[in-house]
Amino acid sequence: MAKKPKIIIIGANGMLGQALLKRFKKDNKYEILAWDRNEIDIGDEKSVNKKIFAESPFIIINSAAHNAVDQIEEDEENYALAKKINGDGPKYLAIAAKKSGSILIHYVSDYIFDGEKDSYLETDVPRPISRYGETKLAGEENVKKNLQKYYLIRTSKLFGAPAKSEKAKKSFFASMIGLAQTNKTLAVVDEELSCFTYVDDLAQATRKLIEKKFPFGIYHLVNEGAETWYSALKKIFSFTGLTAIEILPVPASNFPRPAKRPCRSILKNSKFPKLRNWEDAARDWLENK
């Protein structure tokens, strides 16, 4: 029997990692290795080389990252960690992928853009306005510099089943649905227009990218439709029947946070079939969660 192509999913306990695992395991077509912190530290070159060279996979999918946007901004230790995990990690993975002949898939964030344009194409020049964005951009550049066989997938505002790992932060929707159980009113920022994206749809698109042999390069993979935090939450609450709770739109200045966010960071997908509208994706998630 022919050997199945081997795929390593890194960050497999995370929100996206879990969805990737589910999507790629589905039909038993691949040999899947699901790794998280206990199996590999992507910020440590030796750990990366030892683990990747032992397997020489067909594809490495890296969904591991340090995503604590505000802690990275205000705390030097967190910033150093983000530089290692978000910046150096993808470099080590790209170099190891090149040596073992693997394809690398790596995820990047809309926070690499400054928010001054209405929307951003794959070819627009990034200009991060936070340390988190800066470290994610460093990761992207390190992959481009060290490998040809890569897919860099930029995405934004993920939602879906929660991460298995304890440290991972909850998605915005999950946190707000939780708060709605004990609050009558919620003030929510009516700014930062961007695209909410369902991790299951992103995992499905990732698989399609590989199986339909799309050209290597940068992709913007998000569900269609742009929302602020407030406008999206209003819809989520109406889908879930949480209509008794009052949601108040407020400016971002009501919640001062250490890291700046782009005021608009709509990722335009011009290279891949459009993902479905985010509302349909959200209804699916809510029905199946």
Ligand SMILES: NC(=O)c1ccc[n+]([C@@H]2O[C@H](COP(=O)([O-])OP(=O)(O)OC[C@H]3O[C@@H](n4cnc5c(N)ncnc54)[C@H](OP(=O)(O)O)[C@@H]3O)[C@@H](O)[C@H]2O)c1
């Ligand atoms: N979440 C969003 O809204 C969003 C938006 C745009 C882009 N993205 C990007 O999408 C990707 C997936 O995000 P996500 O929200 O699914 O992340 P997540 O839930 O935080 O999961 C990340 C996983 O990576 C693990 N990890 C962290 N450092 C590691 C290391 N050094 N070595 C190995 N594993 C490590 C984490 O373990 P611990 O929990 O133990 O640290 C966690 O299980 C990331 O690249 C992220 O930057 C996310």
